[in-house]
Amino acid sequence: MTKTVRARYTLEFKQEAVRLVHGGQSIAAAARTLGVVEQTLFNWVKADRLGKLTGADSKAVSVEQMEISRLRAELARVKMERDILGKATAYFAKAQS
Template identity: 40%
Template sequence: MTTRNKYSKEFKLDAISLVLEQGYSRSEAARSLGINANMLGRWIKESEADDALAFRGNGKLTPDQEEIRKLKAQVKRLEMEKQILKEATVFFAKETK
């Protein structure tokens, strides 16, 4: 008999943000997190539902928690952009020599 895995609300929200905010496909995000793609799809549908009862029993994020989550996602995106710019600078520096 196998036991069901329980995932925290934060884990689910981070998984959802990979797909909705960072542009990963559902299958890529699910594979990298070690979960089933169908489960991730269900989490996304629950989070987008009009009744806002996603992730039963865990309630909604407070405005502060929501802001923190958005800011963390923005920091990740900006760090990726910074890394891309660094790599582009190196590339173009080699091209001009």
């Protein structure tokens, strides 16, 4: 029997994750980017809205890890925008024919 260890995240990490969602990313996309479960991120967003978001100091997130998370989120956003623009271009090119 394998015992799973529950991950614990700092308040700063949770706040950054919530900022991604408030910045326009879907919970699913932000969760994939950060490597957390969607339900966990949903709970963090809900707790933040209620003013009850807290963090644990047992899993320190370094500045580099925060920057990597931010860059992953930005990359995901840019890819989404690129895909939307590609589809729009194809649609309008088809309409012109």
